[in-house]
Each structure stands twice: as C-alpha cells, then as structure tokens.
Amino acid sequence: xxxxxxxxxxxxxxxxxxxxxxxxxxxxxxxxxxxxxxxxxxxxxxxxxxxxxxxxxxxxxxxxxxxxxxxxxxxxxxxxxxxxxxxxxxxxxxxxxxxxxxxxxxxxxxxxxxxxxxxxxxxxxxxxxxxxxxxxxxxxxxxxxxxxxxxxxxxxxxxxxxxxxxxxxxx
Numbered sequence: 001x002x003x004x005x006x007x008x009x010x011x012x013x014x015x016x017x018x019x020x021x022x023x024x025x026x027x028x029x030x031x032x033x034x035x036x037x038x039x040x041x042x043x044x045x046x047x048x049x050x051x052x053x054x055x056x057x058x059x060x061x062x063x064x065x066x067x068x069x070x071x072x073x074x075x076x077x078x079x080x081x082x083x084x085x086x087x088x089x090x091x092x093x094x095x096x097x098x099x100x101x102x103x104x105x106x107x108x109x110x111x112x113x114x115x116x117x118x119x120x121x122x123x124x125x126x127x128x129x130x131x132x133x134x135x136x137x138x139x140x141x142x143x144x145x146x147x148x149x150x151x152x153x154x155x156x157x158x159x160x161x162x163x164x165x166x167x168x169x170x171x
Contacts, residue, residue, distance in 0.1 A: 001039045006073070007066060009039065014050055014062060021054035041084070044076030044120050045069055052127040060129060067145035068117070068129060075118045075152055088123045089116040097132060102162055106136045111161055114151040141168040 001009045013036060020031055028051035032040065040046060053065040076082060095108035110133055115121075117128035129137075129144045137144050146169055154160040164171060 001042050006043055007070075010043070010045070010066070010069065011062070013040065014053060014065065017047075017050040017054040018057055021051070021057070042082075043069070043073040044080070044084070045072065046120075048124045052130075056127070056130070059131070059134060064129070064144060067143070068148060071145050071148040071152070072117060072120065076120065079152075080119070085119050085121050087119070087121045089113075089121050089126065091123060091125060094126075101158060102166075104140075104162070104165060106132060107162070107165060110136055110147070111151060111158065114148050115156075117148060118152055140165050143169070 013032065017028075017031060025031065028047050031050070032047050037047060040050075049069070053060055076084075089112065094112055097109060098105055099108040101107040101111075113122065113126065113128050113133065116126070122128060127133075128148070133144065136142075137147065142165065147164075150164045150169075151161060154164070
C-alpha cells in the first residue's frame with residue numbers, strides 16, 4: 001500500500017470482508033488475492049485480522065479497527081523496520097483469563113496479547129480486542145488502540161501498564 005493513502009486502500013478491503021462475512025463467507029483465506037494479501041502485509045496486517053473485524057463488526061467499528069491497525073502499522077514500520085516476525089504466541093502459554101496483576105483480572109493476558117499484536121505474532125485463533133478484551137477495556141474506560149500504544153510505550157514495564165490501567169488512561 002502506498003504510504004500517503006494506506007487508509008483509503010485498506011477501507012475497501014475491510015468493507016469487502018464485512019460483506020463476505022455477512023453473506024456467509026467464512027473461508028477468510030480466499031477473500032483476498034495475492035496482490036491484496038501483499039498490500040495487507042506491507043502494513044503488517046493479515047487477512048485473518050480483517051476476518052476478525054468482520055466477525056465482531058457488531059461490537060467493533062471501522063474506526064476502532066483502523067486505529068488498532070494504525071498502531072500495528074506504526075510498530076511494524078518503526079520497530080520492525082517493515083520485517084515480519086516469524087514467531088507466534090503459543091496459546092497454552094498465555095496467562096489464564098482469570099490471572100491478575102495487582103488485583104486486576106485479565107490484565108496479564110491482555111498485556112501479552114497486545115505485545116503479540118504489536119509484533120504481529122498472534123496465532124489465527126487469537127484476536128486482539130475480542131469480547132473478553134472489550135469487557136476489560138469497557139470496565140477500565142480504555143480504548144483498545146490507546147492501550148496498544150501504551151503497551152508499546154511501556155517497553156515491557158508492567159508497572160507502567162498497571163499505572164495506566166489504574167488511572168483509566170489518564171496519567
């Protein structure tokens with residue numbers, strides 16, 4: 001995708017994903033041709049992410065999907081220099097959904113999911129901003145893209161992320 005208008009190039013792909021899903025399409029691997037897949041890859045995105053956005057479209061609007069994708073794109077360009085990670089998070093190694101950090105459940109899990117989303121290391125079975133994540137964000141009055149940026153800024157410092165969550169995103 002061209003840097004100057006990547007968002008306007010992404011939107012028709014997003015809209016096609018919504019329509020395909022609405023029409024009963026579930027084989028996300030066939031939704032985009034090789035050129036479109038390469039365009040997505042050029043911003044650190046995948047067809048699976050667009051499937052996830054389409055599947056959860058009743059709860060996750062275009063603007064939120066775009067902002068999450070923008071954070072990932074920035075990280076991909078700045079921190080990964082446009083190079084994809086070959087690593088994938090292993091689902092069994094994620095903190096349990098009930099795991100807590102300073103009494104806040106889900107926080108250890110969502111930190112690792114956010115780190116994986118930033119690096120492009122989420123397996124297809126795992127979505128950043130799934131229903132459990134959205135409940136967490138709602139409960140703590142955080143936007144998913146803002147949380148993602150804060151995890152990036154924290155550089156692995158869980159105390160920084162904890163303080164951010166405890167402040168409701170208002171350091």
